[in-house]
Amino acid sequence: MSAETPNEVMVVVRDLPWIRMIDGIDFRLLFTSGETGRWSVLFRCQPGSFFPAHKHYGAGEYFVLQGRMEYRMGSAPGGTWGYEPLGTVHEMTKFPEYTELLFTNFGPVAFLKEDGSVLAMLDHVYLEQLARA
Amino acid sequence: MSAETPNEVMVVVRDLPWIRMIDGIDFRLLFTSGETGRWSVLFRCQPGSFFPAHKHYGAGEYFVLQGRMEYRMGSAPGGTWGYEPLGTVHEMTKFPEYTELLFTNFGPVAFLKEDGSVLAMLDHVYLEQLARA
Amino acid sequence: MSAETPNEVMVVVRDLPWIRMIDGIDFRLLFTSGETGRWSVLFRCQPGSFFPAHKHYGAGEYFVLQGRMEYRMGSAPGGTWGYEPLGTVHEMTKFPEYTELLFTNFGPVAFLKEDGSVLAMLDHVYLEQLARA
Amino acid sequence: MSAETPNEVMVVVRDLPWIRMIDGIDFRLLFTSGETGRWSVLFRCQPGSFFPAHKHYGAGEYFVLQGRMEYRMGSAPGGTWGYEPLGTVHEMTKFPEYTELLFTNFGPVAFLKEDGSVLAMLDHVYLEQLARA
Numbered sequence: 302m303s304a305e306t307p308n309e310v311m312v313v314v315r316d317l318p319w320i321r322m323i324d325g326i327d328f329r330l331l332f333t334s335g336e337t338g339r340w341s342v343l344f345r346c347q348p349g350s351f352f353p354a355h356k357h358y359g360a361g362e363y364f365v366l367q368g369r370m371e372y373r374m375g376s377a378p379g380g381t382w383g384y385e386p387l388g389t390v391h392e393m394t395k396f397p398e399y400t401e402l403l404f405t406n407f408g409p410v411a412f413l414k415e416d417g418s419v420l421a422m423l424d425h426v427y428l429e430q431l432a433r434a
Numbered sequence: 435m436s437a438e439t440p441n442e443v444m445v446v447v448r449d450l451p452w453i454r455m456i457d458g459i460d461f462r463l464l465f466t467s468g469e470t471g472r473w474s475v476l477f478r479c480q481p482g483s484f485f486p487a488h489k490h491y492g493a494g495e496y497f498v499l500q501g502r503m504e505y506r507m508g509s510a511p512g513g514t515w516g517y518e519p520l521g522t523v524h525e526m527t528k529f530p531e532y533t534e535l536l537f538t539n540f541g542p543v544a545f546l547k548e549d550g551s552v553l554a555m556l557d558h559v560y561l562e563q564l565a566r567a
Numbered sequence: 568m569s570a571e572t573p574n575e576v577m578v579v580v581r582d583l584p585w586i587r588m589i590d591g592i593d594f595r596l597l598f599t600s601g602e603t604g605r606w607s608v609l610f611r612c613q614p615g616s617f618f619p620a621h622k623h624y625g626a627g628e629y630f631v632l633q634g635r636m637e638y639r640m641g642s643a644p645g646g647t648w649g650y651e652p653l654g655t656v657h658e659m660t661k662f663p664e665y666t667e668l669l670f671t672n673f674g675p676v677a678f679l680k681e682d683g684s685v686l687a688m689l690d691h692v693y694l695e696q697l698a699r700a
Numbered sequence: 701m702s703a704e705t706p707n708e709v710m711v712v713v714r715d716l717p718w719i720r721m722i723d724g725i726d727f728r729l730l731f732t733s734g735e736t737g738r739w740s741v742l743f744r745c746q747p748g749s750f751f752p753a754h755k756h757y758g759a760g761e762y763f764v765l766q767g768r769m770e771y772r773m774g775s776a777p778g779g780t781w782g783y784e785p786l787g788t789v790h791e792m793t794k795f796p797e798y799t800e801l802l803f804t805n806f807g808p809v810a811f812l813k814e815d816g817s818v819l820a821m822l823d824h825v826y827l828e829q830l831a832r833a
Contacts, residue, residue: 302517303695304573306601307759310783311773312568314763331781332761335572336602338492338520338541341761343781358491358542358557359471360706362731362740364713364763364802374710382730382742384435384709387471388559403763403802408471408541409491411555419552422544424491426521429569436828437706439734440626443650444640445701447630464648465628468705469735474628474648493573495598495607497580497630497669507577515597515609517576536630536669562702568783604758604786604807624757624808624823625737650701653737654825674737674807675757677821685818688810690757692787 304336314343320431325350325396330432332405333425340425341405346370346396354392355423359408361385368400437469447476453564458483458529463565465538466558473558474538479503479529487525488556492541494518501533570602580609586697591616591662596698598671599691606691607671612636612662620658621689625674627651634666703735713742719830724749724795729831731804732824739824740804745769745795753791754822758807760784767799 317329325347332341338359346368363370363383370377372394377383385391390413409424450462458480465474471492479501496503496516503510505527510516518524523546542557583595591613598607604625612634629636629649636643638660643649651657656679675690716728724746731740737758745767762769762782769776771793776782784790789812808823 302573302576302578302598304598304600304602305571306785306787307568307570307783309773309785309788310568310781311776312781313777314779314781332568332570332783334570334602335520336493336570336600341781358555360469362804366765374708377710378712380713382709382711382713382740384706384731386705386708387468388705389708405804411552419544419555422491422552435706435709435711435731437731437733437735438704439652439654440650440701440703442640442652442655443648443701444643445648446644447646447648465650465701465703467703467735469703469733476648495671499632507575510577511579513580515576515578515580515607517573517598519572519575521572522575538628538671601786602759624821626735653734677818685810685821688757688818 307334319345322431323352326352328428330428333429335425338408338425339405340428341403342428344400344402344404346400348396348398350396352391352394354390354413356411356413357385357387357389357391357406358411359406360387361389361404361406361410363405364403366401366403368396368398368402370400370402371395371397440467452478455564456485459485461561463561466562468558471541471558472538473561474536475561477533477535477537479533479535481529481531483529485524485527487523487546489544489546490518490520490522490524490539491544492539493520494522494537494539494543496538497536499534499536501529501531503533503535504528504530573600585611588697589618592618594694596694599695601691604674604691605671606694607669608694610666610668610670612666612668614662614664616662618657618660620656620679622677622679623651623653623655623672624677625672626653627655627670627672627676629671630669632667632669634662634664636666636668637661637663706733718744721830722751725751727827729827732828734824737807737824738804739827740802741827743799743801743803745799745801747795747797749795751790751793753789753812755810755812756784756786756788756805757810758805759786760788760803760805760809762804763802765800765802767795767797767801769799769801770794770796
């Protein structure tokens with residue numbers, strides 16, 4: 302049984318469409334894997350937008366291209382790289398100004414209810430569905 | 435930032451303790467990774483035991499050492515190897531006779547409510563907690 | 568860009584053909600990934616066979632089904648599970664009796680010259696080529 | 701056996717030191733994993749610098765922050781994202797002007813002799829050694 306080798310790709314990111322994710326946050330889809338669940342996107346976040354409480358069921362990695370991201374580690378301006386280990390819970394991740402960041406997650410992210418149980422799963426399949434819609 | 439290299443390990447599996455998972459199913463814990471979420475166990479399943487409906491948020495791989503596992507792919511006797519891709523939903527996985535199988539999952543498994551929403555997440559952290567208790 | 572989801576598979580391993588690897592060692596090919604380079608096999612090793620000096624450029628994991636494997640960690644009889652971290656160098660891995668073991672490697676293995684430089688790379692592509700030949 | 705969870709990290713990349721890699725190419729080390737062999741860097745490449753012929757023994761992913769990278773896929777200006785699958789051979793990768801790019805590789809890269817055999821392996825361990833020197 303053999304899992305396919307993905308194609309070699311070179312793409313000018315600004316040529317990709319913006320896809321709406323949640324209020325004030327859109328993404329351009331760079332990569333998804335049906336084998337490992339890894340997904341890579343470019344996020345653009347309008348001033349005042351935010352991700353609600355979530356838990357990383359796969360490690361995450363980001364690079365802020367411009368703007369500023371505020372989360373439990375502090376304030377991350379343009380040029381910041383970060384690693385979010387598997388299991389990390391982020392109460393709220395805020396964008397006080399217009400922000401663009403590259404983001405890769407190695408598996409799903411669970412959005413949480415107030416009691417900590419799972420509200421909804423964000424994974425590569427959901428991103429692909431949004432991209433096709 | 436550097437994630438540590440795990441230690442080299444050689445272990446006679448029958449020397450490891452059995453840990454109770456759910457009714458009729460115990461496991462011996464072989465490996466967990468805090469970086470990738472991968473976990474490997476040896477399951478022993480009593481006659482009539484079963485895993486309830488679940489979704490793979492990481493691919494899974496198994497090898498049946500003895501007994502028989504019955505699931506949506508059919509009946510897997512001793513000597514069967516299987517691959518369960520990311521995203522697979524298994525309605526119920528049954529063990530009609532005493533069964534031992536090696537199992538590796540590349541991330542979490544979500545146990546599901548009847549409406550398909552997430553009841554509980556089974557991941558490497560939960561297995562470690564059971565193993566410590 | 569999306570890497571495909573591999574198919575769900577259930578296979579009785581003894582129905583797969585034995586493929587010659589090196590003198591005295593054959594394998595049945597269970598899984599290869601063109602995305603991650605992971606490969607899983609069942610090895611059968613005749614009495615007196617061995618793997619020459621090699622370095623793991625991906626972590627490895629094994630379970631001895633029967634027989635005995637002797638390597639730098641000691642003597643691994645049937646029922647032994649082992650983890651071989653990324654970067655491990657094994658001088659020689661010997662099979663004094665008929666042995667079968669499940670083996671997964673998360674990337675390539677380099678066979679080494681006496682000076683430690685690379686003689687040949689064993690990876691998922693090479694295994695696929697042997698399996699097709 | 702449990703592989704450790706890496707620490708959560710947030711770092712302003714320009715605060716990290718430049719480390720010399722080869723003539724005209726330096727890197728800032730963002731991440732290395734002793735479990736999976738993944739490594740992430742920021743490369744800066746002087747006008748006229750290049751990577752000689754190499755083969756990816758792990759998939760690679762890049763984003764050009766500024767400048768231009770020329771390789772077998774064509775010319776990648778600032779804002780280009782690319783995916784280099786496992787097994788890809790790149791004859792020569794050139795930087796005609798000053799270029800900065802984020803780069804992640806999921807395992808080692810082999811630099812090649814003219815006959816295609818392995819000259820030297822570039823992996824996370826080698827990058828860590830350069831960073832410590």
